[in-house]
Amino acid sequence: MTVWFDIAKGLERILQVTAAELKPFDDIFSAEIRQADPRFGDYQANGVLPFARSKNLNPRTLAESLTAALIDSGRLDPEVAEVSVAGPGFLNFKLQPPFLFRWLETFQNRDQLREAAARHYKGRKIVVDYSSPNAAKQMHVGHIRSTVIGEPIKRMLTFYGARVIGDNHIGDWGTGFGKLILAIKSTDYDLEVERENPLADLEALYKRGNQMAEDSGEALQQARQELVKLQNDDAENRSCWESINRISRAGFHKIYRRLGVTFDHELGESFYRDKVERVYRELEETGVGRESEGAWVVFFPHHARFKEQPFIYRKSDGASNYASTDLATALYRLEAFEADEIIYVTDSRQRDYFEQLFLAVTAWFEKKGYKLPRLQHVWFGTILGDDRKPMKSRSGAPIFLNDLLDEAVERAFRIVEEKNPHLTTGEKQDIAETVGVGAVRYADLMQNRTGDYVFSWNKLLSLEGNTAPYLLYAVARIKSIFRKMGVPENTPLPHATPLETEAERGLARKLTAFPHALDQALSDLKPHHLCTYLYELAGAFSTFYNADKVNVDEPGPRQRRLMLCQRTSLVLQTGLHLLGIRPLEKM
Ligand code: ARG
Numbered sequence: 207m208t209v210w211f212d213i214a215k216g217l218e219r220i221l222q223v224t225a226a227e228l229k230p231f232d233d234i235f236s237a238e239i240r241q242a243d244p245r246f247g248d249y250q251a252n253g254v255l256p257f258a259r260s261k262n263l264n265p266r267t268l269a270e271s272l273t274a275a276l277i278d279s280g281r282l283d284p285e286v287a288e289v290s291v292a293g294p295g296f297l298n299f300k301l302q303p304p305f306l307f308r309w310l311e312t313f314q315n316r317d318q319l320r321e322a323a324a325r326h327y328k329g330r331k332i333v334v335d336y337s338s339p340n341a342a343k344q345m346h347v348g349h350i351r352s353t354v355i356g357e358p359i360k361r362m363l364t365f366y367g368a369r370v371i372g373d374n375h376i377g378d379w380g381t382g383f384g385k386l387i388l389a390i391k392s393t394d395y396d397l398e399v400e401r402e403n404p405l406a407d408l409e410a411l412y413k414r415g416n417q418m419a420e421d422s423g424e425a426l427q428q429a430r431q432e433l434v435k436l437q438n439d440d441a442e443n444r445s446c447w448e449s450i451n452r453i454s455r456a457g458f459h460k461i462y463r464r465l466g467v468t469f470d471h472e473l474g475e476s477f478y479r480d481k482v483e484r485v486y487r488e489l490e491e492t493g494v495g496r497e498s499e500g501a502w503v504v505f506f507p508h509h510a511r512f513k514e515q516p517f518i519y520r521k522s523d524g525a526s527n528y529a530s531t532d533l534a535t536a537l538y539r540l541e542a543f544e545a546d547e548i549i550y551v552t553d554s555r556q557r558d559y560f561e562q563l564f565l566a567v568t569a570w571f572e573k574k575g576y577k578l579p580r581l582q583h584v585w586f587g588t589i590l591g592d593d594r595k596p597m598k599s600r601s602g603a604p605i606f607l608n609d610l611l612d613e614a615v616e617r618a619f620r621i622v623e624e625k626n627p628h629l630t631t632g633e634k635q636d637i638a639e640t641v642g643v644g645a646v647r648y649a650d651l652m653q654n655r656t657g658d659y660v661f662s663w664n665k666l667l668s669l670e671g672n673t674a675p676y677l678l679y680a681v682a683r684i685k686s687i688f689r690k691m692g693v694p695e696n697t698p699l700p701h702a703t704p705l706e707t708e709a710e711r712g713l714a715r716k717l718t719a720f721p722h723a724l725d726q727a728l729s730d731l732k733p734h735h736l737c738t739y740l741y742e743l744a745g746a747f748s749t750f751y752n753a754d755k756v757n758v759d760e761p762g763p764r765q766r767r768l769m770l771c772q773r774t775s776l777v778l779q780t781g782l783h784l785l786g787i788r789p790l791e792k793m
Pocket of ligand 1: 335338339340375376377532535550551552
């Protein structure tokens with residue numbers, strides 16, 4: 207019996223080859239497999255209907271001939287799945303208990319899952335550009351999404367065998383530095399003194415510099431000069447800039463440590479400042495860019511929306527901008543990292559920008575004969591407050607990420623104290639940190655990223671519903687089952703007997719759908735598919751656990767039920783890990 211890791215993919219393959227051999231199917235036919243309504247089966251193929259419509263044929267007859275061919279070809283082992291035609295011409299597949307059991311026996315631990323998954327993206331080099339905050343500013347709640355969404359994308363792609371390079375493209379270069387340096391100098395602010403929250407000071411200083419430049423033409427002039435001096439490598443300004451960056455990065459890293467987020471590179475915008483000349487040269491020589499009113503731009507005369515909206519990549523004063531840096535960054539990622547794919551994670555306000563960037567890069571690389579990496583913009587909506595406006599504190603000030611996480615942990619601590627008063631304070635704190643931080647992240651990840659969502663403390667910390675506490679609790683509960691039975695969680699279970707009860711089979715079905723959920727999450731780079739799946743899995747486990755006693759004497763049922771507990775724990779923990787959340791032993 208072939209044990210497919212991703213069953214939907216396996217079914218899709220056999221359906222595709224069978225249709226290819228069968229008249230009148232041709233390549234218009236889509237063998238795509240999706241999850242079925244559980245009342246009718248596990249997976250469904252819907253491609254016969256549109257195909258029949260386009261050829262003016264009877265879908266039901268076509269579906270029946272396809273089903274017969276699938277069975278006759280021997281490609282669909284009857285022990286794996288039963289196929290039937292439903293309604294006007296859907297193909298329904300129902301997985302069979304022997305196959306479910308074999309799947310569970312085949313994938314026993316994280317390494318085995320990883321090995322099977324890693325065949326899919328093997329060797330593909332993918333750069334994930336995420337988090338990417340701007341220097342001299344505290345990360346506020348608006349910055350959480352890029353970091354929180356980028357991390358699972360990186361982890362899932364790695365799990366699937368890609369060679370992923372996480373790059374935190376920090377905004378550490380730009381016109382703002384002139385104003386900031388002006389304010390630092392005019393207030394004699396000493397950057398070398400240790401302080402409680404130096405990033406907050408820098409933010410205030412930047413505002414002050416900005417105000418100064420707004421209030422007086424002379425100050426504006428001075429700020430410009432400071433910037434020119436920095437760009438010309440003036441020693442004092444250079445060292446000032448370095449301190450600002452050191453302070454900023456230290457502040458960001460405090461948050462990354464809390465979130466368990468790490469990067470392979472943090473090149474930052476400044477890394478590309480000597481690489482923009484080549485961009486200017488090549489865009490000019492290929493005719494992709496041209497001068498317009500003193501600035502350098504790419505026009506999109508045939509584009510419906512961008513006809514009147516050129517892409518400016520060099521300002522009329524000759525200075526570089528966000529776009530020039532990103533053009534240079536794309537080329538660097540191709541040449542230095544040999545990227546097959548580049549993924550950018552930012553908010554939805556940058557959609558037009560990235561669409562234009564991708565058009566410009568495509569035209570430029572094509573003209574130069576460079577291999578074009580696949581470029582994807584993973585964008586997300588806004589976190590809203592109760593008033594359905596972008597979330598702010600009561601006083602209307604922005605909410606800083608660190609404060610938000612602190613509050614989450616405090617609230618989680620109170621819940622742990624109430625539920626588990628007998629734990630030591632250290633244990634409570636440890637649990638609260640994981641639950642609090644995990645809850646905030648999960649609340650973000652479980653949403654379809656392209657929408658906005660309303661932030662709600664009560665919802666995200668609830669032990670019921672699609673939340674991190676619920677999933678963490680589900681893992682802790684399975685761990686306590688093993689503890690109470692006095693069996694180690696990784697104990698071998700050689701005497702497990704075939705699945706018998708409805709609840710056992712239901713849980714096994716859900717477990718085997720893990721790869722399909724990951725595949726969905728990766729194909730549109732939306733982690734919420736994985737969240738939905740984990741939530742449903744935890745539900746299937748509860749149903750099983752309420753229906754069937756695990757601690758029975760008979761070795762067969764006892765071992766197979768323990769096996770179901772083990773595999774649920776494995777999949778839940780692997781899933782949480784991929785989302786960036788560390789599971790707990792106890793809760
Ligand atoms: N620093 C930018 C911002 O805060 C995000 C950078 C995203 N990455 C990029 N390559 N443009 O909006």
